[in-house]
Amino acid sequence: MDRLDRSSKCSRLTLLLRNLAIAMVAYVAVVEVLSIYQTGSIYPLAKKRRPSSDTPKDNGPLSGGVNWRLRPQTLVAHINDAYLGPRPHVDTFANYTRLVESCRGSLTGLEKMKNVHDCLHYLAYAEKDYFFAPQDPPSRALPAYPAVEAAAPHTNETIGECPGPVQLFHTYWTGPATWRVELFVKAYLYTQNIPCSRLYLWLESDGFPHAVEDMLADKNFARFLPLVERGDIVLKAWKFPSRIPLPRGAVEEDPAYVGSKPVRRTSPDDPKTVRKEVYIADGVVRDEEDGSEWLVLTERQMTFLPVAVSDAVRFIVLHLYGGAYFDMDVMLLRDLRPLLLPPDHSFAERWAVHSHPGDYNTAVMSLAPNTSLSSYLVRGGIRMGLNFHPRIIGRMAWKDGRNEEFVMFETGLFDPIWGEFNWGREGRCAIPCFRDYGVAFLGGRGAVRDEWESYDGAPLELVQVGGPTGELRRRGNGEPASAQDETEAVKAGQGKPGPDGKYGGAPYALKDDKYPPNNRTLENFFRGAWSYHIHNQWSKHPQPNSWFDVIQKAHDGFLSGERTNPYGEKWTGPALLPYDRWPEFD
Incomplete structure (x- = not known):
C-alpha cells in the first residue's frame, strides 16, 4: 500500500510539474506579445515606445507646414525595381538541407543561428547553391498542364495558365478590411507567380456568419473585387469543422491512440440514416461502409477564442487543402514557389533564436494535405484541448520523434529581425539595421538610427546631383550630404501641381519637411x-x-503598370486603386 501511495504521489507531482511548465510557456508567450505591442521589442524589459521626436508638440501640420503635394517620392535617381533578376523557373525546387545548414549550422552546435546578416547574404546571392531543377519536372506530371513556353499570361479578365501545380496561399482575418489586409494582398500580387498561385482569405464566420458577404461589400476591400471575380482571391468562410477527414491508417502510427470500440452512430448529414462507425481511437471513427476515417469533435471541444482559433486554423486548413499559411502581419518579399513545390514541403520557422528543436513559430507554415504528418499535428492539438500553440505542438512532435519531418527554418528566411536584437546577435546587423519592429513605420528625418551601418554597396545616385546621399554610403565614407545639396537634388520634383492645381499656395521646402524624401528602396530591405x-x-x-x-x-507603381516587380515583370491584370493617404501626417 505504501508503494502505491508513493507511486500516486509521484504521479501527481509529475502532473503538477508538467502543468506548471505549460503555464510558464503560455505566460512567456503572452508577455512577449504584450511587449511587442507596447514597445515594438520582444525584450520584456524594454521601455514603452515614446512618441518619436519628429512628432510636433503643437497642433500644426505634421509635415512642418510644407506643401506635401510637391514632396518628391524619392531622392534616388534610378531605382532598381528588378533587383531579384528573372523569376525562378516554374519547376524550380529549393534544397531544404542547404537552406537549413547555411543559416543554422550543425544540428547540435547551431553555430550560424544568430548570424542573420550572413544568412541573408547567402539567401540573396547564392541561389545557384540552393535552387535546383528536379529530374521529374512538375510541369510534365500531368498531360493537362500547358507547355511552359505556351502558358497564357494573366490579363484583365483571366488569371492565366500555370504549367504545373497551383500553389495555395492561406491567411485568416476577423472583421472589416484594413490597411494591413491591403498590404498583405498587394505584397502577394507583387511577388508571387500569379497564374500558379491562389490566395484563400479565411474569414471568421462562427461568430460572424455573414463575414464573406460583409467583406464583399467592404469599401476598403472593393479595390480587390476584380481579383475575386478573376479567381486570384477566394473568400472562404471559416467555421470550426465538427468532422475532419484523416488519411487511412494514420492513426495506427500514433501511439497516443489505442483501443477500439464499435458503436452505431447517426449520420450528421442525414439524421434518419444510421450507419455503423467504429471508434478506432479516442475521438477517431472509421466508417465501416467505405473505410474512411474521421476525427470527430464535440461542441464542448470547439473553441471560439480569437487567438486559439487563429492557432488552430492554420493546422486544420493546411491539413485539408495543403499549401502555405501566413499570418496577416507577414509581408511577402520573394516568390515562394520553390519552397512550396517539393512533395514534402512541410516547414515552419524557429521561435526567435531558441535552441530547442521543438520551439517552432507558425506565422509562416507549410504542409502537404491529408498526410500522416498533417493529421498527426491536428490530432495532437485537439487531444491537448485544442491547444495549437506552435511551441506546444513543436514540443509534442519532438517528444514523439516527428520533428524531423517538420523542417525548422531559421528566422532569416521569414522574420529577419527577430534574432537581431535582445537575443545576443552575432556578426553584423542586417540591412537595414532595425533594433525594434516599430521603426519600419517611421519616416522622420533621422528617426531610424544607423540603419545603413552594415551597407557596403556602392552609394546610390541622387536626383540630378549624383554621389552619396545623406544616409546610404559605404561604412566610414564621410559625412551626410548637406541640406543645401538635398534641396538642389529635389528641385526637379517641384514642377507637378497638386490636386488643387495651385500647389497649395506654397512651394515645397525640403529643409522644413518632417518626412523628407530619402534613399530607401525595396532593393535594400532585408534582401x-x-x-x-x-x-x-x-x-x-x-x-x-x-x-x-x-x-x-x-x-502601387507595379500595380498601375508604371514600374516592375522585383523580377522585372509588368502587371498585366486589372488596375487597382493605390493605397490611401494618411492625412494625420500632412
Missing part, C-alpha cells in the same frame, strides 16, 4: 528574406517616406 514579419502593431499607419511607405510606392 534575400522571403518575408518580413511586422509582429502585430495593427493600429499603426506608415509615416511618409518610411520603409513601409517606400514599399507602398513600389506596390
